[in-house]
Amino acid sequence: MALTFFPLMRIFRSGRTRKSGAFTRLRCSGCIPAPHSFSPLSLNTLSPFLPSQVTMTEDSKTPSPAPIELKGVSKQYRLGFWLAKKVQALKSLDLKVDSGQIFGLLGPNGAGKSTTIKILMNLVQASEGTVRLFGLPPSDPKARRQVGYLPENPMPYDYLTGREFVTLGAQLAGYDPKKTKARVEEVLDEVGMTRSAGMQIRRYSKGMVQRVAFAQALVGEPRLLILDEPTSGLDPVGRRQIRDIILHERAKGTTILFCTHIIPDIEALCDHVAVLVSGRLRKEGSVRDLLTTKAPAVEIGLEGLNRGQLESLTGGSAPEAIHELEGRLLVRVKGEESNTLITKIIAAGGRITQVQQVRFSLEDLFMDVVKDAGYKASPGGEIIG
Secondary structure (H helix, E strand, O other): OOOOOOOHHHOEOOOOOEEOOEEOEEOEOOOOOOOEEOOHHHHHHOHHHOOOOOOOOOOOOOOOOOOEEEEEEEEEEEEOOOOOEEEEEEEEEEEEEOOOOEEEEEOOOOOOHHHHHHHHOOOOOOOEEEEEEOOEOOOOHHHHOOEEEEOOOOOOOOOOEHHHHHHHHHHHOOOOHHHHHHHHHHHHHHOOOOOOOOOEHHHOOHHHHHHHHHHHHHOOOOOEEEEEOOOOOOOHHHHHHHHHHHHHHHHOOOEEEEEOOOHHHHHHHOOEEEEEEOOEEEEEEEHHHHHOOOOOEEEEEEEOOOHHHHHHHHOOOOOOEEEEEOOEEEEEEEHHHHHHHHHHHHHOOOEEEEEEEEOOOHHHHHHHHHHHOOOOOOOOOEEOO
């Protein structure tokens, strides 16, 4: 019987009892027949369909395949009652994530980030192109057993406790039963959920659900973590904890694909970043290289001149920005133009109150890429017919 992998959070939807520490009754909607009784043996039988650590022996002369590689990947969805309309969610996407990287995926709503992750997790099929996880197609259980996945909106089974849910994840992942208890407590402590681990998940706040779902992604010691908005719903303390865990995992050699709208987190954590707009890859490179491609700007604060007078001084080269702030102006210009403009301002009777170099940030890069792509908000993808 062929089974299709679904995120652990979406699988279990029924009652449960405990007997000798093993879950003896679970119900699944969508991918595993229900209701049935599962012994510890049958839980291990399911392990190929969920993330886990796999020790792979490879010829030393053969280079290890990249954890993630996409070539010419496109995805179209059909809409409408007659399925006559097509939505282009992805278009000819080429992407490679090397081993040990923290790779950030950025893009506005409808850019194709979630579709990319769903294709990697074998939740949807690409319309065109090839997808590989560690050199294997996502449909191969050997590939998925090496992946830990945190979806954007995790939905753990409400009537399990946090500890039971993470324990279940370890059992389904085929984790060593002798080490499971210690590993579960370790990841619960990492995400700050030890004190609340005995509570049923239905009593958790959104941030607590996010933490316990992250623990589930970690418990199998995966070689690849795919994290979709991992800091969503977390307070500043929780965000800092998750960032520290991500850096700790990278230090252990884990590869991480990290998707978020919180751009400072991407800039602080990621080695490499890709920007998707309207289903197309618009920019890719190391964070350091991308942020040093543009010359730094300079912000000049001044008094004694109005906006019109300032604009007349800039001549043919328009400033990047001019802001009026309660009797003074703040103008941003290219670094090489700042000295000339300061001289003109003083000669015209203005007074300089501030000169500050402005570092080009990842947010600035993101906005430039979106603007250059002519992006128009179209959540869900581009309608092509």
